[in-house]
Amino acid sequence: MNPPGIVNAVLLDPTNLRDAPGLWTIRFDGDRIGSVEKQNGRAAMPCPSGMLDARRGLVVPSLVDAHVHLDLAYSLTQVPPNDSGTLLEAIELWQEAKSHMLAPDVCERALRAVRDEIAGGTGYIRSHVDVGSMADYRLCEGVLAARQQAKDLCFIELVAFPQDGLMRDPGAVDHLRRAMRDGVNLVGGIPHIESTQRDGLRHLEMVFDLAAEFDADIDVHIDETDDPHSVYAEYLASMTMERGWQNRVTASHVCALGSYPDAHASRVIDLIAAAQIAVVTNPGVNLHLQGRFDRYPKRRGLTRVSELLARGVPVAAGQDCIADPFYPLxxxxxxxxxxxxxxxxxxxxxxxIRQAFDMVSGMAGRVIGLARHAIVDDAPANLAVFDAEDVIELVRVRPTPHWTVYRGRVVAGTAAN
Ligand SMILES: [Zn+2]
Known part of the structure; x- marks a missing residue:
């Protein structure tokens, strides 16, 4: 369905995410927004034929999932139960399962997750893809095929992710290079999976070498542990500055920062800010997987979100996992x-609360480098229409959008007006 536009929309003032006064008409020009005009008066206007009627609901730029694993999605039923619920058991179970997964199955599961995402209003996805040698490139093939099949539904960028390390799994680097040549966008990493800190640092150096080789941005899983001695975030920041990769690096998870003493954490947050690194937290999965060595009180496991935000670091909130051995929900x-x-x-x-919404919306867009992620003239016509009067209600009720629009086409929601 290609509607010419939307009437009776409530829009957000991007400076404070409060409702902009009045009702608005958005017109599409192909895959772009042609115009955004304020309607006369406060009453809703009759909806012209073919247009979408937002009925005074909130219209927002497409939501952003800055961190998910499409290759893992919906693999829960293919893997024995994770009885401990820990990250380490999940990685072990996943190692066994991925050694016999085939690309068509991966593609099908990834597409199911993409459909879930767009049904919830998402238009931009950054997915990590396991390029470890045990996956033998089949996971990457599957997700690349899914991205191709979903190209008219949402934007997907991919991160080549050596899940089992680069020192512990030396075969991964060939798959990672192949992935980058095949159109995967970013170089990933996971230094804390290596056996020693020395190997973890060599891992990080390799990530930067590979990023330079492909002139690619970086998104690494970093310090996804409650261990306060896991200090890769500060090395990531210092290497980012040494290599001149400022504004090109995302640090995902950064959980250990939440367990550092305050003085140490403050120094690391300063380094992250100085290196212009963006951070992604994964609230559901971090709450689920971290704090597993604690009895009571149990740590929440997230990074220091509010302190990072206060220091000016852009932070996004990601889904991370959908029904897989790491997270059953x-x-x-x-x-x-x-x-x-x-x-x-x-x-x-x-x-x-508005800031939390920003972390799956505008700020998340900045984290993944979107240039024009707003409802303004000439921006991409990528948006979602919700039955909510403001952001607080949106986060409180979390409705399914009436429509998700991508490049001017309705890709999810009720097709009828
Ligand atoms: Zn992840």
Whole structure:
């Protein structure tokens, strides 16, 4: 369905995410937004034939999932149960399972996750893809095929992710290079999976070497542990500055930062800010997987979200996992991650709730490098139409959007007006 536009929309003022006054008409020009005009008066206008009627609901730029694993999605039933619920058991179970997974199955599961995401209003996805040697490139083939099949539904960028390390799994680097040649966008990493800190640092150096080889940005899983002695984030920041990779690096998870003493954490946050690194937290999965060595009280496991934000570091909230051995839940609804974040980091003021929404919306767009992620003239016509009067209600109720629009086409929701 290619509607010419949307009437009776409530829009957000991008400076504060409060409702902009009045009702608005958005017209599409192909895959772009042709115009955004304020309607006369406060009453809703009759909806012209073919247009979508937002009925005074909120119209927002497409939501962003800045961190998910499409190759893992919906693999839960193919893997023995993770009885401990820990990250380490999940990695072991996944190693066994991925050694016999085939690309068509991966593609099918990834597409199911993509459909979930767009049904929840997402239009931009950054997915990590396991290029470890045990996966023998079949996972990457499957996700690349899914991206091709979903190219008219949403934007997907991929990160070549050596899940089992680069020192522990030396075969991964060939697959990683092949992935980059085949159109995967970013170089990934996971230094804390290596056996020693020395190997972890060599791993990080290799990640930067590979990024330079392909002139690619970087998104690494980093310090995804409660261990306060896991200090790769500061090395990531220092290497980013040494290599001149500022504004090109994302640090995903950064959980250990939440367990550092305050003085140490403050120094690391300063380094992250100086290196212009963006951070992605994964509220549902971090709450689920971290704190597993604690009895009571149990740590929440997230990074220091509010302190990073206060220091000016852009932070996004990702889904991370959907029904896989790492996390049995997950549904691709990014509003759920904003909701969880409000609870996990005490983001309870109305301003902080808007900020949590920003972390799956505008700020998340900046984290993944979107240039024009707004409802303005000539921006991509990628948006979602919700039955909610403001952001607070959106995060509170987390409705399914009436429509998700990608490049001017309705890709999810009720096709009828
Ligand atoms: Zn991840």
């Amino acid at each position: 997950g549904n691709g609804k990014m509003l759920d991650q904003a909701f969880l974040l409000v609870h996990a980091d005490h983001m309870n003021t109305s301003g902080a």
